[in-house]
Amino acid sequence: MVTEHQVGTGPGGCPALSVDIGQPGPINSHFEAWDALREQYPAFWSDLYGGHWVVTRFDAIRHALQEPSTFSNRSTIVSDPDPEYTFIPTFLDPPEHGKYRKLYNARFSPAMVTRVTSAAREAANEYIDAFVDDGRCDFMTAFADPFPTNVFLNAINLPTEDTPLFVAWVHAVFGGLSGTDPDAGVRAQAEMRDYFKEMFDRRRAEPQDLEVDILTYLLSAEVDGEPIREENLLNMAVVLVLAGLDTTKSQLGYNFHYLATHPDDRRRIVDDPALIPSAIEELLRYHAFVPPARKLAHDVEYEGCPMKKGQMVLMPLWSATRDPRAFEDAGTVRLDRNPNRHIAFGAGPHRCAGAHLARRELLVAMEEWHKRIPDYHLDTDEKIMEHGWQCGPDSLPLAWP
Amino acid sequence: MRIAVDADLCSGQGRCYSVSPDLFTPDDEGFVEQRGTEFEVPAGLEDQARLAVASCPEGAISLTEGS
Numbered sequence: 058m059v060t061e062h063q064v065g066t067g068p069g070g071c072p073a074l075s076v077d078i079g080q081p082g083p084i085n086s087h088f089e090a091w092d093a094l095r096e097q098y099p100a101f102w103s104d105l106y107g108g109h110w111v112v113t114r115f116d117a118i119r120h121a122l123q124e125p126s127t128f129s130n131r132s133t134i135v136s137d138p139d140p141e142y143t144f145i146p147t148f149l150d151p152p153e154h155g156k157y158r159k160l161y162n163a164r165f166s167p168a169m170v171t172r173v174t175s176a177a178r179e180a181a182n183e184y185i186d187a188f189v190d191d192g193r194c195d196f197m198t199a200f201a202d203p204f205p206t207n208v209f210l211n212a213i214n215l216p217t218e219d220t221p222l223f224v225a226w227v228h229a230v231f232g233g234l235s236g237t238d239p240d241a242g243v244r245a246q247a248e249m250r251d252y253f254k255e256m257f258d259r260r261r262a263e264p265q266d267l268e269v270d271i272l273t274y275l276l277s278a279e280v281d282g283e284p285i286r287e288e289n290l291l292n293m294a295v296v297l298v299l300a301g302l303d304t305t306k307s308q309l310g311y312n313f314h315y316l317a318t319h320p321d322d323r324r325r326i327v328d329d330p331a332l333i334p335s336a337i338e339e340l341l342r343y344h345a346f347v348p349p350a351r352k353l354a355h356d357v358e359y360e361g362c363p364m365k366k367g368q369m370v371l372m373p374l375w376s377a378t379r380d381p382r383a384f385e386d387a388g389t390v391r392l393d394r395n396p397n398r399h400i401a402f403g404a405g406p407h408r409c410a411g412a413h414l415a416r417r418e419l420l421v422a423m424e425e426w427h428k429r430i431p432d433y434h435l436d437t438d439e440k441i442m443e444h445g446w447q448c449g450p451d452s453l454p455l456a457w458p
Numbered sequence: 459m460r461i462a463v464d465a466d467l468c469s470g471q472g473r474c475y476s477v478s479p480d481l482f483t484p485d486d487e488g489f490v491e492q493r494g495t496e497f498e499v500p501a502g503l504e505d506q507a508r509l510a511v512a513s514c515p516e517g518a519i520s521l522t523e524g525s
């Protein structure tokens with residue numbers, strides 16, 4: 058849960074708070090806590106994780122994400138302004154960033170997404186087949202973990218039989234980041250690198266169709282007129298996995314928690330599946346669980362605070378997407394909200410490269426699930442919990458008649 | 459009515475061609491093909507134009523009313 062301790066005075070007389078977004082809490086509690094913080098403080102200094110700035114409102118968060126010359130990606134980890142490692146392309150700024158990022162755009166385009174949709178529908182139904190007759194499941198383990206992983210592996214042309222491997226690696230890495238077992242996270246990253254090293258070797262020996270096979274494509278790609286070196290290839294592959302899997306899992310968890318606990322809205326999408334695309338946008342807006350950070354490239358006065366070169370700035374996207382200045386009735390889910398200019402996929406040059414694929418995974422999941430299991434409810438009297446940082450439910454027991 | 463897509467602000471979020479498919483189309487990279495252009499909104503598509511402006515997460519699309 059977000060806990061707020063004594064308000065003191067930070068740099069330049071700005072408010073100083075201890076707001077810990079790394080703690081677990083009841084589902085949606087992080088978002089709700091920031092609904093209050095945002096109204097009190099457009100920006101504040103946090104003395105946790107080495108000390109950093111926090112910006113809370115839609116316009117300021119979006120503008121910062123669009124201005125990498127001030128708000129740099131040299132680090133995006135708030136507790137580590139000077140990482141000894143680099144995530145490619147995550148930690149790169151323009152113009153270097155664009156050289157790598159453009160390699161991904163066409164690979165995750167709407168056309169590619171259309172190509173993998175029928176396989177995604179089959180995969181969704183296979184997972185549902187496994188538990189539908191039980192009348193219950195843990196949604197996270199039985200569906201939210203494996204389904205997007207399977208679709209992702211198919212989309213980049215890796216064997217979908219490896220789904221359980223990737224699920225376990227992603228659990229270990231994000232568990233490590235939230236402090237559960239950092240060593241397991243480090244081991245998982247090393248195992249992933251070994252996996253991709255072997256896969257790249259196989260593709261070198263036996264290249265696949267460039268149009269569908271991302272590893273063959275990356276091997277053939279050039280940056281500044283040179284092939285990408287092995288170290289960077291492995292880095293990019295691991296970043297792709299870390300960016301693409303934990304996120305879609307958590308979003309599915311939030312969506313199905315919302316629908317399990319709001320039967321009227323659930324009936325609306327069952328009765329009118331054409332509502333699902335706008336429902337997806339709204340559920341993304343309401344539960345924008347990614348908290349990006351940026352590093353100041355130079356001194357700047359921002360949201361009334363004197364921010365200094367080298368300091369970190371945390372910008373929880375949920376604080377932007379639930380800002381009543383930007384969204385009417387921001388604290389309420391309106392499945393037919395239109396327009397909906399949320400930034401759950403971020404904004405600016407680092408906007409989620411997999412957004413089109415993620416949206417399609419959510420669409421397929423929500424369409425196929427509700428054809429098979431239109432009525433369901435929480436299968437527990439315990440409060441559903443979410444972890445902190447990149448928030449998400451760890452367990453979501455559902456049951457149906 | 460004229461509509462313009464700012465090439466620097468557009469990040470390829472893709473909302474414009476999803477909500478206003480008669481006005482905007484995706485390119486091979488998922489950006490809007492009309493990125494960096496300004497053009498006259500065809501008669502009858504004014505509502506799609508306004509919806510695209512209001513739906514762009516980047517604030518990259520702008521309208522000039524009149525004419």
